[in-house]
Amino acid sequence: MTELEKAQKRLQLVNDAIEFVRDCGNQDRKLGHDKHMEGHYTKALQQLDIYRSSAEVFLKRVETVGR
Numbered sequence: 001m002t003e004l005e006k007a008q009k010r011l012q013l014v015n016d017a018i019e020f021v022r023d024c025g026n027q028d029r030k031l032g033h034d035k036h037m038e039g040h041y042t043k044a045l046q047q048l049d050i051y052r053s054s055a056e057v058f059l060k061r062v063e064t065v066g067r
Contacts, residue, residue: 003066007059014052021045 001009025041032038 003062004059007055007062011052011055011059014048014055018045018048018052021048 021041021044025037025045028041029035029037
């Protein structure tokens with residue numbers, strides 16, 4: 001597996017994690033009849049978004065420069 005493939009897989013995994021946590025948070029919110037998503041889901045999404053940003057930068061670097 002090349003570095004480019006690894007970087008792409010890494011970004012895909014974090015995107016999948018964000019989608020899964022968002023879905024779980026929304027289902028939990030609906031089951032609890034709440035207006036807003038519970039804070040722990042929100043914090044997890046914020047942390048994953050930060051990680052996604054770094055994964056996107058790394059992917060761009062690998063695509064541009066190589067490693």
